[in-house]
Amino acid sequence: MRFAVQSRNDPQSNELMERAINYLTHFGLELDEEKPEIVLSIGGDGTLLQAFHRYTHMLSEVAFVGIHTGHLGFYADWKPAEIEKLVISIAKNEFDVIEYPLLEMTINYQDNTDCFTYLALNESTVKSPEVTLVMDIELNGKLFERFRGDGLCVSTPSGSTAYNKALGGAIIHPSLETIQLTEMASINNRVFRTVGSSLVLPAHHNCVLKPVKVDDFMVTIDHIQLLHKNVKTIQYRVAKDKVRFARFRAFPFWQRVHDSFIDSDLRD
Template sequence: MNLKFSITSKGNAKSNTLMHKIRTYLQDFGLEYDEAKPDIVISVGGDGTLLYAFHRYSSRLDKTAFVGVHTGHLGFYADWVPEEIEKLVIAIAKTPYQVVEYPLLEVIIRYQHGGKETRYLALNESTVKCVEGTLVMDIDVRGQHFERFRGDGLCLSTPSGSTAYNKALGGAIIHPSIKAIQLAEMASINNKVFRTIGSPLIFPGHHTCTLRPVREQDFMITIDHLTLLHKDVKSIQFRVADEKVRFARFRPFPFWKRVHDSFISD
């Protein structure tokens, strides 16, 4: 079977030059460029570029694998550097790749007055904030009331996204082989009257976490890099998605080494 590929670029000069070079090399090897139905998607840029590529091809996650080339800082999803382009091209053209699967976050937003629910998939995280004022949400875990949250907002992250915004909020870093999602608080209000758990919560794959607005408000809900305004929200349900993201690995890319290289080493 002839491998089909597409390339997503960050759009700056360096990334576009590399994109054209990779495309030419792969076509010289007889691979077919197919933006509609690629077997492999090459992201050239940074983690943001790969997030964009993921959402572009989210309807065919079971058929498409991603590989990242970073043209700036070390990426969590992008493990190849521009100097290795020839090596990567030969690997794609000549060697079978290993597929590594990571969990995704499913977000289902339901509305008052029986409006049609919307469903999203996040590779990194989803956040919920009020358009103005304090966020007040009842949090249900597996259909049971857990707490009433008051604060700036809430962040639900995937294991691979646990190193992003979640980490900045004091959340735990979770290895992507663990099928889980994590809830982290943004500046919760805790005093004699109001109390929240105050710690990040990690939910296994078979648990749901549902947010229910206490008062009618408009919410800013992010799905990775996308920011969406939602009105008349009845509930927001989070769980580990049935779908997974697939990465094409042509060499080892250990998660803890990425954590070390991103946050600890010079």
């Protein structure tokens, strides 16, 4: 089996990376940064996001597993002390592969030049660089609302516990093929109105954002921030591609939510 390792590049993560490489090569696995079959992410959820974007061109061929060297994450759930146990399980091929849905974003431009398409594991956001964001939101080709506010966030189910949750969005189980549109500080008064609630869209729906006046926007795809000019439309939908995770043991999603956001020592 071919493997690669993505490190957060701090001393502890780098030391674990060296140990993992030594252990795995000792068991006969091949270190291959170009075409790995499994990728170990050592750091936190941010490190796994970096690994994901490094290998978006081969998602159907690679599975990810995270080792956290900080706080417990939603993607990085193995502890440093468990590195030997994890390596042995990888070497023996003792794991299942689960798939989570992704977000696809396509940006089209006013001059009809080539469009750009991105995949997000957590979310994508859209903001205006200088003024209030004003966007027409179309759902399945029909105008839903004209949004005015700080920005918009579109998240995946697995990313619903990240920025989306901080904005008041719902937490969605990652087995559901959906995307979620959540507002950032919308303007609501006698003149301007928005629905004010997050919208959960199924896989066969799409969401299109159309600029009303300004057509330059700050766009994020997970941790990546880009400035796009002369934007005509931004389309979001559930991607056909999926992210694959190597699952070695049961760790229910709602248990992760509990451990991350509720006191793990809570008693009746």
